[in-house]
């Protein structure tokens with residue numbers, strides 16, 4: 001039964017269902033959940049949902065004291081389908097490898113990894129470790145080439161007629177990519193290239209299902225001469241397991257004994273349900289491309305019975321979008337990866353995005369200004385958790401983000417607001433001594449004395465500023481006063497600057513300067529510093545702030561003024577404001 005503190009969130013509800021189903025199917029055995037990733041290129045940040053959905057459910061099940069295996073199937077024995085654009089160290093010559101297993105394709109030039117699949121797996125593995133995802137990685141190359149699936153392959157060949165009959169019910173249906181395009185057309189939405197990439201990346205969606213001129217065979221050998229999968233099985237004998245195939249790429253042909261042969265794989269639509277049965281998978285969500293009628297998930301639900309298995313509980317998850325990165329990534333030719341997100345936000349934040357939304361809700365991961373608002377929201381949530389005013393569902397999402405069953409994720413000891421850190425590093429361009437000076441002045445009663453107190457959040461903010469904030473949005477503090485503007489000020493303008501400068505020394509902290517910059521227009525209007533703001537006063541404040549921005553950074557806006565003043569430093573503020 002669900003625990004009362006977490007019963008309101010989707011993770012807990014799935015955990016209830018998965019535990020109950022696992023008990024029915026395999027009493028007393030570890031609960032098995034699964035994800036599949038194809039290292040056919042950089043693994044798209046959107047595909048992280050394939051891992052995070054079962055991870056969060058597995059983690060909840062672990063927290064309840066059950067044993068769980070979260071399998072991540074590396075689909076590294078899939079064929080190399082195309083040369084992705086914009087990958088460093090890769091040129092058109094990689095096209096000659098199309099049709100070979102991903103583990104037989106050379107890694108990009110300069111890579112320390114032995115092949116293509118390992119190269120792209122490594123980046124993902126690193127991100128998963130940072131995110132606290134505990135899993136058993138299973139290389140499909142290792143499984144197939146070691147003969148681990150021998151019985152299942154022979155079984156599928158024996159039952160090829162049954163499999164063919166199931167597949168035949170769907171063969172007239174459109175493929176998922178065509179469906180995505182048709183859907184987009186219907187809803188008048190432009191086709192999202194990233195969504196299509198994700199659809200393609202999450203399984204061999206468009207792979208042929210094994211139909212050939214000599215009949216239906218669910219197994220495809222990689223050619224013994226050229227290593228490509230452009231092979232056709234021409235004959236198979238159930239008794240001897242002798243299989244003859246020819247290669248349309250190089251003309252090679254041979255007869256092998258499938259009971260001893262380890263260089264090939266089941267076609268995708270058979271491979272997937274075979275593994276559900278082989279591993280006893282109880283929960284494996286999939287993207288919308290796998291959940292439509294005639295999709296691999298639906299067809300697999302019928303094929304799995306041939307292997308005497310059952311379809312897992314498999315919610316469909318919605319696509320995860322990316323904001324503020326599309327332009328940058330397309331100009332580089334690459335795709336946003338989980339590692340890109342983890343460069344600008346702590347793992348807790350990225351986990352939280354997945355934990356707080358049900359799998360069927362889409363959301364966006366922000367690489368633009370929105371990340372500052374996201375961090376504000378997270379800090380507010382942390383404050384509510386700390387003072388006990390948090391709502392149960394929000395508390396559950398927070399807990400799933402901040403820790404796993406194994407313990408708390410490493411956190412920033414002193415989590416200053418992200419937007420403050422971003423403003424400071426924007427102005428100091430990452431100079432550590434200046435950054436420390438400014439941060440130590442934010443709260444003089446309890447100063448930051450070492451930048452390690454504000455790391456790693458500081459590093460994430462710095463990385464965001466330097467890689468995702470366009471040059472024309474960066475803050476450049478003037479080196480010389482704007483004498484023309486200063487000379488054009490009327491008495492009132494000069495007086496307001498005088499009042500500000502007069503108060504600098506006594507207000508030199510984040511709170512103090514906040515009071516000061518809002519207070520000067522009040523005094524100018526004949527009000528007391530604690531007067532309630534009126535519409536007129538707000539207009540005067542906005543005009544005063546715009547003047548300060550123009551004098552300090554030659555623009556009408558910028559980082560919050562108290563932060564900006566601290567960052568510029570009292571001496572330089574005096575110089576630029578004409579004292």
Ligand SMILES: [Zn+2]
Pocket residue numbers: 223224225226227228247248249250251252
């Ligand atoms: Zn060949």
